[in-house]
Amino acid sequence: MGATRSATDGTVAVVLAIALGAVCASPARGEGPARAPAIPAGSTERALAALAAQGDEQILFDPRLVQGRRSPAVPPGMPLPLALERALAGTGLSLRRVGPGVLVVVPDAAQAPVAATGPDVVVTALRRPTLLSGTNASLVLVSAETIAARRLTDQQALARVLPELAVTPTGPLQRRLAIRGVSGTGEGTVGVYIGETPVSAPGGTGADPAAMAPDVDLVDIERVELLKGPQGTLYGASSMGGTLRTLFRRPEADSITAEVAVEGGITARGAPTSAASAILNVPLVQDRLAARGVIARRRSGGVIDNPRLGYVDGDAVTRESERLTLTWTPAHDIRLDLIALAQRQRIDDAGAWRAADGRDRAAVATRPRSRSALSLVSGTLQWSPRSLRVTATVSRYRWTIVRELDFSEVIERQRYDPAACARVTAAGDGIGCDPVVLAAYVDARSPALLHQPMTVRSTSGELRVSDGGAGSWRWTLGVFAEHRRESVDSFTLRADAATGGVLRPFDVTGLRSLESSLDQQAVFAEVERDLTDALTLVSGARLFRYVRAGDGAVPVANLLTGTGGIASGARYRSAAGGSNLKAALNWRIGSDTLARLVVSEGFRPGGVNITPELSADERVYQADHLWNYELGVRSQRLGTELAAFHIDWDDTIVAANSVNGAFLYNTNLVSVDINGIEALASRSAGPARFTAALAWVDARLAADTLLGTSEGIGHRGDRMPNMPAMTIMLSGETRLSRISPTLAIGAAVAAASSSRSTFNATSPYHERTPSRVTVDLFARWSSRAWSLRVGIDNAFDADAITRIQSSAFGERQVYTSRPRTASLTIARSL
Numbered sequence: 001m002g003a004t005r006s007a008t009d010g011t012v013a014v015v016l017a018i019a020l021g022a023v024c025a026s027p028a029r030g031e032g033p034a035r036a037p038a039i040p041a042g043s044t045e046r047a048l049a050a051l052a053a054q055g056d057e058q059i060l061f062d063p064r065l066v067q068g069r070r071s072p073a074v075p076p077g078m079p080l081p082l083a084l085e086r087a088l089a090g091t092g093l094s095l096r097r098v099g100p101g102v103l104v105v106v107p108d109a110a111q112a113p114v115a116a117t118g119p120d121v122v123v124t125a126l127r128r129p130t131l132l133s134g135t136n137a138s139l140v141l142v143s144a145e146t147i148a149a150r151r152l153t154d155q156q157a158l159a160r161v162l163p164e165l166a167v168t169p170t171g172p173l174q175r176r177l178a179i180r181g182v183s184g185t186g187e188g189t190v191g192v193y194i195g196e197t198p199v200s201a202p203g204g205t206g207a208d209p210a211a212m213a214p215d216v217d218l219v220d221i222e223r224v225e226l227l228k229g230p231q232g233t234l235y236g237a238s239s240m241g242g243t244l245r246t247l248f249r250r251p252e253a254d255s256i257t258a259e260v261a262v263e264g265g266i267t268a269r270g271a272p273t274s275a276a277s278a279i280l281n282v283p284l285v286q287d288r289l290a291a292r293g294v295i296a297r298r299r300s301g302g303v304i305d306n307p308r309l310g311y312v313d314g315d316a317v318t319r320e321s322e323r324l325t326l327t328w329t330p331a332h333d334i335r336l337d338l339i340a341l342a343q344r345q346r347i348d349d350a351g352a353w354r355a356a357d358g359r360d361r362a363a364v365a366t367r368p369r370s371r372s373a374l375s376l377v378s379g380t381l382q383w384s385p386r387s388l389r390v391t392a393t394v395s396r397y398r399w400t401i402v403r404e405l406d407f408s409e410v411i412e413r414q415r416y417d418p419a420a421c422a423r424v425t426a427a428g429d430g431i432g433c434d435p436v437v438l439a440a441y442v443d444a445r446s447p448a449l450l451h452q453p454m455t456v457r458s459t460s461g462e463l464r465v466s467d468g469g470a471g472s473w474r475w476t477l478g479v480f481a482e483h484r485r486e487s488v489d490s491f492t493l494r495a496d497a498a499t500g501g502v503l504r505p506f507d508v509t510g511l512r513s514l515e516s517s518l519d520q521q522a523v524f525a526e527v528e529r530d531l532t533d534a535l536t537l538v539s540g541a542r543l544f545r546y547v548r549a550g551d552g553a554v555p556v557a558n559l560l561t562g563t564g565g566i567a568s569g570a571r572y573r574s575a576a577g578g579s580n581l582k583a584a585l586n587w588r589i590g591s592d593t594l595a596r597l598v599v600s601e602g603f604r605p606g607g608v609n610i611t612p613e614l615s616a617d618e619r620v621y622q623a624d625h626l627w628n629y630e631l632g633v634r635s636q637r638l639g640t641e642l643a644a645f646h647i648d649w650d651d652t653i654v655a656a657n658s659v660n661g662a663f664l665y666n667t668n669l670v671s672v673d674i675n676g677i678e679a680l681a682s683r684s685a686g687p688a689r690f691t692a693a694l695a696w697v698d699a700r701l702a703a704d705t706l707l708g709t710s711e712g713i714g715h716r717g718d719r720m721p722n723m724p725a726m727t728i729m730l731s732g733e734t735r736l737s738r739i740s741p742t743l744a745i746g747a748a749v750a751a752a753s754s755s756r757s758t759f760n761a762t763s764p765y766h767e768r769t770p771s772r773v774t775v776d777l778f779a780r781w782s783s784r785a786w787s788l789r790v791g792i793d794n795a796f797d798a799d800a801i802t803r804i805q806s807s808a809f810g811e812r813q814v815y816t817s818r819p820r821t822a823s824l825t826i827a828r829s830l
Contacts, residue, residue: 038076039087044069047087048105051080058384058469059084060098060122060131061105063591064636069093098122100333100384102129125225125245127234127476128389128466133636136536136586136594138228138643140164140680144249147218149733149780150748151791151823153275153298154319155215155244160750160776162226163695163727164678165190165244169803169815170211172351172370172403173317177213179228180645181674181699181723182241184624185210185666186653187604191231191239194246195339197378197395198237202456202486204403205514206655206664207550207607209456212401214374216343217321219277219296222249228678229628229645230602232580233526233540236462236480240602240626250337251290251327257281258830263298265823268797269360271301271313273821288330294323303819304353308363309500315349333384339377346371350406352805355812359799360819364810365447367500368404375399387468394461400453404502407448407492410662410808411509414560415442417660423559445509445560447495449502454488472530477523484518492558510558514610516550526582538584545577546605561662563612572608576623592636602626604653609665613658621666624651639682647674648702656707661808671702672720688734695727707759714759721759722769722803724752741783748776757805765806772800774817789825794818 039047044066051074052059071087078086084095088105095103104122121132125139132141142152142161152158155175159167166178176183177190188210192199201212218224225245232238258280265273275298283290297320302313321343328336350368357363376397383390414420421433424441428434460482467475494507526540551571557564582600589595606623632643652669676697683690699720707714719725733746750773757767775798778791794800800817 039071039074039083041073042070044071044087044091044093047071047074048084051083051087052470058102058129058389059095059105060102060129060134062131062133064133065105065107066091066093067591097332098129100329100335100382100389102384104129104131121223123223123225124247125227127391127464127478128469128474133592134594136588136596136634138596138598138630138632138678140226140228142224142226144221144223147221147224148789149744149746149778150731150776151778151789151793151825152218154218155213156817157218158224160748160774161693161729161731163693163729163750163752164228164242165226166697166723166727167213167802168722169351171405172347172349172368173345173372173401174212174403175215176211176722177244178723179226179242180628180647180676181697181720182602182626182647182649183699183720183723184604184653185655185664186607186621186624188213189239189241189604191235191237191243193235193237193243194341194376195248195337195378196380196391196393196462197376197397198235198460198482199374199376199397199399200456200458200484201399202401202454202488203516204452204454204488205490205512205611207516207609207666208655208664214399216246216341216374217296217298217319218246219321220249220279220292220294220323222247228643229598229630230580230582230600230626232522232542232544232602233524233582233600234476234478236478236522236524237460237482237520238522238542238544238580238603240604240624248294248323248325248339249292251283251292251325252281253283253285253287253290253327253329255281256283259827260830261825261827263823263825265821267301267303267821268819270303270819271316273298273300273823275299275825289326289328292325292327294321296321300818302348303360304349304351305361306349306363306367306500307357307361308365309367309498311367314367315347315351317348317351318344318346320344335382337380337382339379341376342374344371344373350813352813352815354810355804355814364406365408365497365500366406366449366495368406368449369501370401370403372399372401384468389464389466389468391464392462394459396457396459398455398457400455403450403452403454405450405452405809407450407809408446408495409810410660411442411446411448411492411560413661413808415439417560419562420560420660423562423564427559442560445492445494447497447500448509449493449495451491451493451502451506452488454486456484456486458482458484474528475526477525480520480522480524482518482520485515486517487513487515489513492561508556510554510561510563511556512552512554512558512563514550514552516548516610518605519547520605521545528586534588536586536588538582538586540582542580543577544579544603545575547573547575548605548607549573550608550610552610561612561660572610572619574605574607574620576605578603593633595633596630598628598630598632600628600630602628606653606668607666611658611663611665613660613663614665618665618667621653622651622668624649624653624668626650639684641678641680643678645674645676645678647672647676649674654707657807667707669701669707669714670705672699673702674699674720687736687738688732690732691729692731693729696725697723698725699723701759712760712763718759718761719756721757722755724755724771726753727751741781741786743779743781745779747778750774750776757803765811767804767806767812769801769804770799772798772802772817774798774800785829787825787827787829789823789827791823791825793821793823795820 199214263275277296302316305312326338378395464478492509522544524542580601587595626649630645634641649672731748797820
């Protein structure tokens, strides 16, 4: 393990050395600033294009914004900054810097038009700043304004405005993300980026990092970007289904600003909610160096009662986070961003109720408590010499999770297991199976909890170099390396029969310990070539290598579940390498319509199952792979977007249950076919704005396949589990006043169709999750310094069941959206 770590840390160091070498070895600039050629009076669009071609600045503008505007003549030899200022004189437009070497043309505040489809924004989803209106990719943006207006606090809330993003609860503080129906166990199918850092959870005992998607507080967020389809030719960490990026607001070096906010809420049949946050922005060196600090606290009161143990509202969730960002801009073409983040979460119960006990009730024998703590540091250097854009990022994070699950029903099921009976009888020097001895042992070890502390540590580095974005050729080249280590101790413990909590000191029934590592390196590139003024060809590739290793030990064998079947000290290793490809044809139709045809490839590494009682074939699961075919069109003028896609997914990695139900392990399906349609329409009419979005996903087995030890056969045409075929979002908002103070009111509807919990409807654990509809109402009042928001989430108190799950751990466990919650938020800017 030590040698592996040293080698991979060395790879990360090489990434940084290349970045620094590129900076130091770059050709010196010519003497003095760039100067403008002679530009006659005339079209503003032509003047901006001519000036961009002469200098080292990338100038972004919406053609509709400059259409019909005229610029005065620019004399030859004028320094470029002054020439740009002159070209925009009298046009009602100005320039705003959005990054090193990148300027965007914006309307002056007094003349800002109200677009029928909403304002244009700068995004970086394609790894270079582009205007959203000109970004020909399957991309959805959630702005800071939407996050505040809709009270979006986490990923579960994001799904209310992103029907393309499926969020499935998998346990306490756990959610699995999926885009376009690409959902499986193992490595995450959705790449989750916190800033520039890809973050993955520990895999636990089931080698399933995808079950616990990283989820940061959405406080002081600039925007969230959701890219759909495989992402590997521009993102070093790659992803099969898509990528979710959370981008924080950067420090501003021109003035001191601050904001404080407090929130209180009441919940039907549950405990109150509360939240507070504080933001402070401080320039340390005027226009050069600034710091921004964020502190946030949120407590969501519980709603689930346990009549057996005698407590109510037990599943309260507490979230605490701190973030410090430093931005240093020594020159207009260099910026260094440093981020330090810490976040902690805690839940005081399992977070699911039991259908047999009634709504919001779970009469179970234990009270599992789970918590997590994520700490992350990263540094990103962006440098824009005359014809290049260089970005180098290094990141390190540590994520510790302590997960507890009720294990009483699993222990109880072993009362009738002949293998468990033989193990327990033999431990007492008996022969064969003595049911009386087994029954006494089961009673002595009940009630039971799984207590699983697990930690993942990751160090990664990425270097990207791209051209300046001008001309008919555009390209990006990058390298990426990551070393990830994780460990988990899985205790089976006896719980206190009176309180349901873990007995201390631990009363151990069994303990197994697992360690694993994942090393990955990749080289990726994407090239764009303008074939005509309207057609652009895009091609990309990613070369990769993965090495996964793991071992396990059983300090205390669990006689009931048979964990002694793991050979202590045995080490397992798997490796994979290869390439992903991408090709696209982009078509610009007129001035505001974009169409695209995309073929792209996705890949996830396989691995080994360190699980008891598996055969040699079951011990290893293979890598899975998919091809994504997409046809899309977007009209900025109409405010509409439509995409249709088909996905061929081979060797799909999914979870299977062990024979006794105590363990999960990864296995491969033969193949899955996915077809889908995504649609978005947005329109403004005077002070009102309306948005509608839809995602239809039909994900089915493409061939008969063995589902695992106890699941039987899945048949061609069986639907993917826990994946609604249809999700819909509708929202409307109107401003009742246009001058400060402003007042706006709005409403939103989120809906999802039903889904099934297993491929095979004959499975003993098959459940049907019904369709759901929730309605949110909100109103916002804001002045220059104060803002107030009143909202009612789930206004009609719908059940809104997000998942019904049955397993050996318990039958018909029900996860739901929070009951009707009315909240009041007050914020003050300083």
